[in-house]
Amino acid sequence: MLILTCPCCGAEADETELASGGEAHIQRQGPESTDAAFEAYLFQRKNPSGVHFERWRHAFGCGKWFHAARCTRTLEVFGTYTAQSLKPPKWILDRIRKRRPDWAGPLP
């Protein structure tokens, strides 16, 4: 069972308490964007087998959104961080690199 610590209220929440919000740090495309950029924004996903950054909501808890860094191949959790982040913070990248020295970094 997947367990994430909610950075908003501090509770250790298992997956029945959480709602997955899918891939994190997707940049919304505005009216000026190209069709290709809009398609990518709406549909194309990194879907990595390995380190992944996601949005989650503590749905049956405090109700707030947050981010999580997690391995989709082992279900190892690297940590959770606030929803107010446009990209993964340095401390979490450092922590992942320490545990996964061969990791190439977040997908572009």
Place this chain on the structure above:
Amino acid sequence: MKRYSAFAIAKEAFRHQLGWERAWRSPEPKPEYEVIIVGAGGHGLATAYYLGKNHGITNIAILEKNWLGGGNTGRNTTIIRSNYLQDASAAIYEKARSLYETLSQDLNYNVMFSPRGVAMLAQTHHEVRGYRRTARANAIQGVETEFIGSEQVKALCPIINVDGPRFPVLGALWQPRGGTARHDAVAWGYARACSDMGMDIIQNCAVTAVRRTGGTVTGVETTRGAVGCRKLGIVVAGHSGVLAAMAGFRLPVESVALQALVSEPVKPCMDIVVMANTVHGYMSQSDKGELVIGGGADGFNNYTQRGSFHHVEETVRALVETFPIISRLRMLRQWAGIVDMTGDRSPILSKTPLENCFINCGWGTGGFKAIPGSGWAMAELMAKGEPGPLAAPFGLDRFREGRFIDESVAAGVAH
């Protein structure tokens, strides 16, 4: 290839069964092939088979990371039906269902296709309306289905509780020529026929990189060395995103774990397939007597082939409500497969940004039923370089154009 027949069985009985040959060869990879198919699941093998049978292309390698048929093809609950609403879906799934009818004869391999009938229960008024509409659409599409009342459901499957407290059964969408087939046999039968045509099925051979110059694929790197090709077909279900990343493009696909479970074997108690979509559970009985039960999908990206426990609980709860007789049965095994879910929950059979690379994926929770039709359409796409009428609506361009094939009501649970 020696043909399987009653005569062959009799002959072998007289010589201690020593004359049977291996069903397929296990060759070393050659330096180059005309076509490489990545993934020896049902869809990859069927693609290779129809490339040979319909288009005369047999210089083919099928590269498989593990053992053939060990992905979703060997993990699914084998429901075959074609009662879809949209014309594009009905066409390709009905093509597949009709090919299943004669697949054993075609492959000379018993795939145990059993057109025992599939009932999709309507347990809300909304579902009644939806299925009546589907039945009418199917009549126009040439797919034989019918909306039946709850007395008929009870007559077809007496162990159903039609007067459930939460969701009484109000009727069902009944497809008499839907059913099940033996999943391993489908993979094995295609593999044997492909090998017989001279194709190389190479197991324990994971593709690790896609070689390209400019916009053209020149081959792949694998755990057993580099292999060249003139055309590449990617048919790896849950791992499509990983292969697409190797080839330098991105897909509208996310991978999640979908579970199934089987009960201890019991005497025959149901001879049709029943799907209860409102409570999220479905069931059929295998030839061994086990009740084969489809579970839920995890709500998050997952490559672990395990799946979460609480889905088992939810599934079993739903089924006990629909089939109270099973409440004291023990469950024997549980497992999961990694399914590839697209943005509109319909499959992808498409050209890619690379000119000689093609992809077949996105069958998600329901692609076993599609194997022969998908292989047929994918072979045409790869042989001609352009999709035929079956594949055309399923191109990747539909996401840019907003031309979705909206069958999503049917997705989310295994089926």
